[in-house]
Amino acid sequence: MELPKNFDHSNAEQRWYQHWLDKKYFHSEPDDREPYTVVIPPPNVTGVLHMGHCLNNTIQDILVRRARMQGKNACWVPGTDHASIATEAKVVHMLREKGIAKSSLSREAFLEYAWEWKEKYGGIILQQLKKMGCSLDWERTSFTMDPDYYQSVINVFIDLYNKGHIYRGKRMINWDVKAKTALSDEEVIRKETQQKLYFLKYYLSLEPGDRSQEPGNSSPDSLHTTHDYISIATVRPETIMGDTAICVHPDDERYKHLHGKFAFVPLINRRIPIITDEYVTMDFGTGALKVTPAHDMNDNQLGQKHNLEVVDIFNEDGTLNEAAQIYIGEDRFEARKKIAKELEEKGYLLKTEDYTSEVGYSERTDVVVEPRLSLQWWVDMKKITGPALSAVMDEEIKFYPSKFKNLYRHWMENIKDWCISRQLWWGHRIPAWYTPDGLFAVAATKEEAFEKLTGQWSIVNSQSQTEKPFLHSPFTIDDIKQDEDCLDTWFSSWLWPFEVFNGYSNPNNKEVNYYYPTNTLVTAPEIIFFWVARMIMAGYEYKGQKPFNEVYFTGIVRDKQGRKMSKSLGNSPDLLQMIEDEGADAVRFGIMISSPAGNDLMWDQASNEQGKFFVNKMWNALKLVRSWESRTTERPKDGKTECIFAIDWFENRLSEVRIELDAQFNDFRLSESLKTIYSLIWDDFCSWYLEWVKPGFEQPIDKTVYEKTVGFFEELIQLLHPFMPFITEEIYHLLKDRNDDLTVKQYPAITPADNTILSTAILLKEVITTIRDARNKNQLKPKDTIKLHIMTENKTTYSSIESILLKQVNALSVSYTSMAVANSITVVVQKDKFFMETTTVLDITSQKEQLQKDLVYLEGFLISVEKKLNNERFVQNAKPEVIESERKKKTDAEIKIIVIKESLLNL
RNA sequence: GGAACGUUAGCUCAGUUGGUUCAGAGCAUUACUUUGACAGAGUAGGGGUCACUGGUUCGAGCCCAGUACGUUCCACCA
Numbered sequence: 001m002e003l004p005k006n007f008d009h010s011n012a013e014q015r016w017y018q019h020w021l022d023k024k025y026f027h028s029e030p031d032d033r034e035p036y037t038v039v040i041p042p043p044n045v046t047g048v049l050h051m052g053h054c055l056n057n058t059i060q061d062i063l064v065r066r067a068r069m070q071g072k073n074a075c076w077v078p079g080t081d082h083a084s085i086a087t088e089a090k091v092v093h094m095l096r097e098k099g100i101a102k103s104s105l106s107r108e109a110f111l112e113y114a115w116e117w118k119e120k121y122g123g124i125i126l127q128q129l130k131k132m133g134c135s136l137d138w139e140r141t142s143f144t145m146d147p148d149y150y151q152s153v154i155n156v157f158i159d160l161y162n163k164g165h166i167y168r169g170k171r172m173i174n175w176d177v178k179a180k181t182a183l184s185d186e187e188v189i190r191k192e193t194q195q196k197l198y199f200l201k202y203y204l205s206l207e208p209g210d211r212s213q214e215p216g217n218s219s220p221d222s223l224h225t226t227h228d229y230i231s232i233a234t235v236r237p238e239t240i241m242g243d244t245a246i247c248v249h250p251d252d253e254r255y256k257h258l259h260g261k262f263a264f265v266p267l268i269n270r271r272i273p274i275i276t277d278e279y280v281t282m283d284f285g286t287g288a289l290k291v292t293p294a295h296d297m298n299d300n301q302l303g304q305k306h307n308l309e310v311v312d313i314f315n316e317d318g319t320l321n322e323a324a325q326i327y328i329g330e331d332r333f334e335a336r337k338k339i340a341k342e343l344e345e346k347g348y349l350l351k352t353e354d355y356t357s358e359v360g361y362s363e364r365t366d367v368v369v370e371p372r373l374s375l376q377w378w379v380d381m382k383k384i385t386g387p388a389l390s391a392v393m394d395e396e397i398k399f400y401p402s403k404f405k406n407l408y409r410h411w412m413e414n415i416k417d418w419c420i421s422r423q424l425w426w427g428h429r430i431p432a433w434y435t436p437d438g439l440f441a442v443a444a445t446k447e448e449a450f451e452k453l454t455g456q457w458s459i460v461n462s463q464s465q466t467e468k469p470f471l472h473s474p475f476t477i478d479d480i481k482q483d484e485d486c487l488d489t490w491f492s493s494w495l496w497p498f499e500v501f502n503g504y505s506n507p508n509n510k511e512v513n514y515y516y517p518t519n520t521l522v523t524a525p526e527i528i529f530f531w532v533a534r535m536i537m538a539g540y541e542y543k544g545q546k547p548f549n550e551v552y553f554t555g556i557v558r559d560k561q562g563r564k565m566s567k568s569l570g571n572s573p574d575l576l577q578m579i580e581d582e583g584a585d586a587v588r589f590g591i592m593i594s595s596p597a598g599n600d601l602m603w604d605q606a607s608n609e610q611g612k613f614f615v616n617k618m619w620n621a622l623k624l625v626r627s628w629e630s631r632t633t634e635r636p637k638d639g640k641t642e643c644i645f646a647i648d649w650f651e652n653r654l655s656e657v658r659i660e661l662d663a664q665f666n667d668f669r670l671s672e673s674l675k676t677i678y679s680l681i682w683d684d685f686c687s688w689y690l691e692w693v694k695p696g697f698e699q700p701i702d703k704t705v706y707e708k709t710v711g712f713f714e715e716l717i718q719l720l721h722p723f724m725p726f727i728t729e730e731i732y733h734l735l736k737d738r739n740d741d742l743t744v745k746q747y748p749a750i751t752p753a754d755n756t757i758l759s760t761a762i763l764l765k766e767v768i769t770t771i772r773d774a775r776n777k778n779q780l781k782p783k784d785t786i787k788l789h790i791m792t793e794n795k796t797t798y799s800s801i802e803s804i805l806l807k808q809v810n811a812l813s814v815s816y817t818s819m820a821v822a823n824s825i826t827v828v829v830q831k832d833k834f835f836m837e838t839t840t841v842l843d844i845t846s847q848k849e850q851l852q853k854d855l856v857y858l859e860g861f862l863i864s865v866e867k868k869l870n871n872e873r874f875v876q877n878a879k880p881e882v883i884e885s886e887r888k889k890k891t892d893a894e895i896k897i898i899v900i901k902e903s904l905l906n907l
Numbered sequence: 908g909g910a911a912c913g914u915u916a917g918c919u920c921a922g923u924u925g926g927u928u929c930a931g932a933g934c935a936u937u938a939c940u941u942u943g944a945c946a947g948a949g950u951a952g953g954g955g956u957c958a959c960u961g962g963u964u965c966g967a968g969c970c971c972a973g974u975a976c977g978u979u980c981c982a983c984c985a
Contacts, residue, residue, distance in 0.1 A: 006947095190983095232985075233985065234985055235985070247985095279984095280984085280985085281984050281985085283984090284984045284985070285984075285985060286985095288985095289985050290985070291985090292985090298983090298984090298985080299985085357983090357984080357985090358983075403911070403912065406910085406911060407910095407911075407979095407980065410910080410911090410980085410981070411980095411981085414981085414982095525979095525980095556979095560918085560919090562978085593919095593933080593934095594919065594920090594933095599912095599913090599920085600978085600979090601919085602918090602920095604918095604919085604934095606934080607919090609934095609947080610933080610934070612947070613945095613948090614947095615947095616945070616947050616948095617944095617945065617947080617948085619944090620945035620947095620948085621944065621945080622944085623944050623945080624944035624945080625944085626944090667923095669921095671920090671921095672921075672932095675921090675932070675933070678933085679932085679933090686944090686945085690944085694944090696943095697942095697943050698943085769950090769951080772950060772951065773950090773951055773952080775950095775951090776938085776939070776950075776951050777951090777952095779939090781939095781940085782939090782940065782942075782949095782950080783942085858928095860927095861927070865927080868927090868965075868966075871965050871966085872965080873965040873966095874926090874966070875965085876965080877965060877966095878926070878965075879926090882926055885926080886926080889927090889928075892928085893928090
């Protein structure tokens with residue numbers, strides 16, 4: 001059969017992926033084999049494949065495919081995350097384009113749209129993973145809002161609440177004014193922002209207890225007989241209406257006379273106390289700080305400490321409310337401009353300075369985050385961290401690279417409570433129920449909640465009966481209402497490693513018992529806290545066991561300028577287009593070859609080229625080997641020996657590499673293992689082995705050699721298969737007709753390599769290279785033949801390789817000599833001399849130069865070795881084997897020097 | 908402000924317990940080959956004071972201290 005000139009990747013990819021699916025190779029059922037379980041980090045349902053996914057999933061696929069070929073029961077579970085905020089944003093956007101406002105819809109109607117949207121677009125990313133060749137068990141596809149999963153999330157909430165680990169509390173949170181939802185600290189991105197620092201006058205009240213000067217008159221002059229003021233610096237003049245104190249450092253001499261006095265907030269003239277706290281930095285701004293407990297995290301803490309009034313001046317969309325008194329309804333940043341102008345006009349503004357500071361932005365909507373007081377649901381994290389810290393520190397769960405252990409420890413030791421409520425409809429609705437009077441109960445159903453609330457009601461009322469007969473009015477089941485909010489997305493995905501096997505909804509079922517704990521988690525370091533840490537906690541809390549044995553953190557994919565790949569920068573290539581153009585194998589190769597373990601990778605699309613070239617190289621090797629098939633012959637036993645050595649060598653070389661690869665995989669040095677295989681195929685197999693066994697033009701080939709060669713080729717592509725599944729499966733089937741498939745072919749056992757053969761091959765390669773180099777330098781054409789004379793004490797070694805040598809350096813003959821051969825090119829390799837007899841006129845200067853260069857190096861080397869050996873302290877302190885090796889270096893160098901000197905004399 | 912990590916060839920990176928046949932690989936580059944699997948190739952070569960300064964040691968790319976630069980994370984001064 002004639003093979004096409006090139007590999008047709010798109011045809012092969014489709015064909016083989018479908019074939020693997022038809023054969024159910026990726027489907028796993030519990031059996032008596034050792035399991036190898038990986039759960040995919042569930043991409044957002046809204047997601048489309050990007051380079052990060054490409055890296056992450058290629059790595060997982062490599063691990064899973066290798067495990068499968070090692071005889072393990074490999075199970076890779078796919079699925080998606082409902083991604084509450086991101087998905088809701090997309091649905092809202094989609095509705096807006098249709099002219100429908102979310103506010104005009106009931107919760108039920110909105111959710112109907114959302115599900116519709118999810119069904120339509122939600123699976124795109126999973127389809128894209130198929131294009132990459134990912135060997136996922138599609139029958140196990142999970143979704144964080146599947147009915148069972150949903151119920152598990154709710155039950156976990158109830159359970160944690162009942163254990164006292166979840167509470168409801170008013171806390172300062174990061175508020176996204178666009179999405180109108182609370183954000184966790186981790187969802188806030190801090191960016192350096194150019195700002196203005198406004199220096200404002202706060203006029204002083206005359207007497208600390210003077211009530212005659214209450215606000216009411218708008219003119220400062222009417223409030224103050226003098227113009228004494230304290231100046232403060234702020235970047236947020238629009239929040240002054242929320243000020244309830246001014247704070248100075250107790251030791252600040254400038255303000256000691258003001259301790260306990262009062263000042264007036266400009267424009268609204270609220271009278272506020274001047275308090276002292278060491279929190280204030282004396283040398284920043286004016287050393288006096290305006291305290292706005294409702295709108296600043298630190299001010300809030302100060303406010304609590306000093307019992308200050310809290311005046312919240314913002315609506316949930318970031319506009320000013322009535323409490324602000326002025327500019328009601330204006331957006332916060334509009335208000336800032338207007339207030340700044342008014343302050344200036346009325347003489348409150350002393351000056352402004354340019355100022356750069358970090359401002360928090362919402363990761364989801366990119367608006368400036370507003371610190372806001374709000375009633376939210378919280379997880380008391382200290383109560384559930386349990387064994388999660390020690391599991392990682394004691395390496396019961398191993399982190400690769402281990403540097404992330406420190407980061408993890410730091411976070412765990414300083415863990416803060418987790419705000420889990422989100423003001424969204426898309427997600428798991430919080431199972432809390434309220435009476436019209438604000439009593440609440442946590443329960444799975446309304447009926448249960450009603451029962452609990454009735455109980456609470458009677459207790460409360462019986463306690464308060466002495467004072468008031470009904471502290472809370474009576475209510476019916478129809479009066480109670482469920483919490484409107486949903487749970488944070490991560491509150492569902494932290495159950496992922498066991499709930500994909502129904503490990504919570506159906507505890508101790510056969511599957512979860514078999515597959516859990518999972519083996520390897522492959523994820524991005526960015527979500528070590530969001531997800532990894534919380535999965536570990538949930539694992540111990542609900543399974544009493546770690547969720548995975550090891551975590552491999554991939555690097556961040558950056559472009560060649562070192563910038564993170566992102567949509568907004570537009571430096572993220574269209575992955576699917578790339579796969580279509582260059583082939584999935586090339587793309588997988590490209591991302592893996594540039595991916596050092598655990599470090600960020602500078603990815604350049606050019607690295608796909610290397611993958612494409614590699615595919616082409618293997619394709620051509622296939623064509624070469626196949627062209628021999630029809631020319632095989634049985635050879636007499638005393639036939640040529642060159643192939644015997646080549647085969648011996650390659651067998652041992654394969655063993656050697658297998659051992660190497662094992663070590664690399666154990667440390668997740670996947671990029672290196674790909675390089676190892678790449679070089680094994682390109683250099684060892686194509687450049688050396690195939691050249692050594694290649695028959696002359698249109699000559700026959702020994703049948704045994706042919707079969708061995710096909711066998712080697714199979715073993716090579718088997719090693720490569722996890723990295724580049726399509727081209728390897730294709731070659732496997734084109735090498736010869738067969739019924740089995742490479743995807744499930746089991747690796748042979750690892751055998752030790754014979755070092756003698758390996759070192760003979762190294763010698764052989766070195767001799768070939770050196771002679772070729774000498775030919776080059778003496779301007780011999782490739783077609784010019786030579787007669788090779790070898791001067792060696794080790795004839796036996798050379799006899800096994802002399803025929804290869806002859807072929808590889810285009811020699812007519814090889815013979816052994818004990819004397820220098822006149823008029824020849826001389827080279828020295830190790831302890832042996834090679835004389836190349838040629839008819840071409842020789843220029844001996846370059847030879848001489850080379851030999852002299854070698855001589856100088858060797859003499860220098862010898863001196864340094866001798867120096868060392870003559871150093872008494874070295875001989876005393878160094879290990880015996882080190883001294884022994886130094887002695888050997890010395891004698892070797894001495895012999896070589898003699899050989900080279902002789903050669904120089906003969907020139 | 909605190910911390911972690913990094914600095915090795917033009918670029919991206921390996922260098923495991925200190926031992927001058929360890930200064931490496933892949934790209935890129937140069938010369939020569941339009942040879943019969945492959946020019947998407949072959950053969951061979953050039954290229955580095957291992958960031959800097961000290962120290963420990965018989966011996967340092969590797970260990971220690973400091974400096975500079977870079978990246979990231981955490982906390983943040985209004």
